[in-house]
Amino acid sequence: MKAPTSNAISQTSHGLYKAVDYRAIPDPKIYAPEAGKITFRGSEGNCGNKLWLEGATGRHTFCHLSFFNVALNQNVSQGQVLGTMGNTGLSTGPHLHWALRLTNGEWVYPPSKVGGSMTEDQKRVEELEHLVDELRAEVERLEHIIDKLNAPLKILAPGKYEVK
Numbered sequence: 001m002k003a004p005t006s007n008a009i010s011q012t013s014h015g016l017y018k019a020v021d022y023r024a025i026p027d028p029k030i031y032a033p034e035a036g037k038i039t040f041r042g043s044e045g046n047c048g049n050k051l052w053l054e055g056a057t058g059r060h061t062f063c064h065l066s067f068f069n070v071a072l073n074q075n076v077s078q079g080q081v082l083g084t085m086g087n088t089g090l091s092t093g094p095h096l097h098w099a100l101r102l103t104n105g106e107w108v109y110p111p112s113k114v115g116g117s118m119t120e121d122q123k124r125v126e127e128l129e130h131l132v133d134e135l136r137a138e139v140e141r142l143e144h145i146i147d148k149l150n151a152p153l154k155i156l157a158p159g160k161y162e163v164k
């Protein structure tokens with residue numbers, strides 16, 4: 001999945017609700033993060049002019065648009081221009097609000113699903129998870145050796161063995 005814009009992120013936090021905001025400059029166009037279908041196109045409250053894009057990853061919500069380039073029920077390809085960022089709804093200036101609900105219903109911070117742009121923290125977590133896996137495998141290997149040793153040997157005291 002790609003980001004809908006290469007503009008800078010202007011806001012990462014929306015409280016408990018997971019979403020991200022991007023600046024409308026230098027390029028205010030919104031590009032489809034993945035292929036999918038437009039399942040909502042209209043104006044709705046705080047979101048202003050809103051689009052839903054249903055893709056393989058889940059449902060993307062885009063808010064505050066000034067212009068739509070796609071129609072309801074239209075199939076779009078990845079990278080296709082969906083519309084232009086704007087200032088409609090509850091917004092203090094032109095920007096893009098992007099939220100992502102996975103197909104399993106879980107809301108996620110959208111940039112976390114963008115390929116090739118993991119944050120340093122995410123990379124560190126993946127490295128640590130990999131190390132934990134390696135340590136688990138090593139512990140299993142050692143337990144296996146201890147089992148073998150314990151078969152012909154009887155433990156007399158910690159660290160001291162006697163051949164039967």
Ligand SMILES: [Zn+2]
Nearest residue numbers: 019020021097
């Ligand atoms: Zn927002």
